[in-house]
Amino acid sequence: MSAHGYDLCGSLLLLSTCAMILELSGCTGPQSTLNPAGRGAEDIANLFWVMSAGAVIIWSMVVGLAVYAITLRTRPHDHQQTAIWVIGGGVIAPTVILTCLLIYGLGLLPPLLARAPAGSLTVDVEGHMWWWQVKYPQEDGTVIELANEIRIPVGQPVEFQLSSADVIHAFWIPALGGKMDMFPGRKTRLTLEPTRTGTFRGVCAEYCGTSHALMNFQVVVMEQSEFDEWLENQKSVPRWDENDQRDEGLALFMQAGCGACHSLRGTEANGTIGPDLTHAGSRLGIGADVLPNDADSFMRWISHTNSVKPEVQMPEFRTLTDNELRTLAEFLTNLK
Numbered sequence: 001m002s003a004h005g006y007d008l009c010g011s012l013l014l015l016s017t018c019a020m021i022l023e024l025s026g027c028t029g030p031q032s033t034l035n036p037a038g039r040g041a042e043d044i045a046n047l048f049w050v051m052s053a054g055a056v057i058i059w060s061m062v063v064g065l066a067v068y069a070i071t072l073r074t075r076p077h078d079h080q081q082t083a084i085w086v087i088g089g090g091v092i093a094p095t096v097i098l099t100c101l102l103i104y105g106l107g108l109l110p111p112l113l114a115r116a117p118a119g120s121l122t123v124d125v126e127g128h129m130w131w132w133q134v135k136y137p138q139e140d141g142t143v144i145e146l147a148n149e150i151r152i153p154v155g156q157p158v159e160f161q162l163s164s165a166d167v168i169h170a171f172w173i174p175a176l177g178g179k180m181d182m183f184p185g186r187k188t189r190l191t192l193e194p195t196r197t198g199t200f201r202g203v204c205a206e207y208c209g210t211s212h213a214l215m216n217f218q219v220v221v222m223e224q225s226e227f228d229e230w231l232e233n234q235k236s237v238p239r240w241d242e243n244d245q246r247d248e249g250l251a252l253f254m255q256a257g258c259g260a261c262h263s264l265r266g267t268e269a270n271g272t273i274g275p276d277l278t279h280a281g282s283r284l285g286i287g288a289d290v291l292p293n294d295a296d297s298f299m300r301w302i303s304h305t306n307s308v309k310p311e312v313q314m315p316e317f318r319t320l321t322d323n324e325l326r327t328l329a330e331f332l333t334n335l336k
């Protein structure tokens with residue numbers, strides 16, 4: 001091989017190694033499939049590593065043979081030897097390897113698609129353009145509703161019952177398991193079993209319009225006792241006692257018409273078009289996890305909805321004064 005050829009081979013090798021390191025460096029954190037925190041995600045991560053190892057081995061063999069043919073064995077091969085390489089390396093080896101990978105891959109599917117045992121926790125999630133409506137049906141027939149945040153206990157299977165209010169969305173918590181499409185007028189199911197506590201990020205994995213990429217949610221995996229406590233708090237209405245501006249804030253909320261789209265359990269606001277805001281202040285983010293949950297973000301969200309999330313249905317309340325916005329924002333952040 002000429003010096004030029006070696007240079008080319010070396011550069012390609014270096015380039016692909018750099019690309020791989022760059023890609024893998026983005027694979028930690030709350031939204032990573034390669035840092036699994038659930039049974040399904042562990043299987044999927046293993047599949048990735050098996051496939052990657054297979055690809056690296058096959059790639060090395062092919063490149064090794066190419067280098068061998070170009071540098072060490074430059075004279076022509078005889079007909080019989082060529083036939084062995086073509087049939088062995090081109091037909092038999094790929095058939096055997098791909099069949100093994102297919103059997104291994106298909107074997108992972110049944111547990112990923114299995115339903116949770118009867119009596120498991122069930123959470124209903126409905127996709128909307130562009131937010132997530134989350135419901136915890138209770139034994140007494142009541143429903144605890146929240147938005148863009150899911151909390152589940154660690155170490156046990158949870159069945160998500162998924163649907164959509166408008167177009168096709170897809171429910172995906174990469175750190176916990178596989179993804180599942182959400183269709184209008186039809187229910188799909190996905191069972192996930194978190195294996196460690198922590199806060200993870202969920203996303204919509206199906207293009208669903210302008211703000212598809214701004215449709216996220218947080219998933220908090222908690223110890224059972226913490227989860228029970230949290231659920232108990234969600235059942236109740238927020239404690240108002242020490243919040244002086246409660247009445248003023250609530251009056252503004254009703255006066256501005258927020259209650260036509262949003263619910264605040266325990267008040268006359270009972271809208272169903274937008275997210276339930278009963279415990280809005282206790283959530284980790286606002287606007288489907290687009291902004292942090294604080295008064296400044298609420299002010300920005302209420303007055304500039306459309307620039308934060310293009311084409312969102314919620315109108316911008318630009319007629320509110322700064323003082324009114326501040327009162328409303330503080331009222332909402334206090335709904336814990």
Ligand code: CUA
Pocket residue numbers: 127128130168169170204205206207208209212213215
């Ligand atoms: Cu919902 Cu993409």
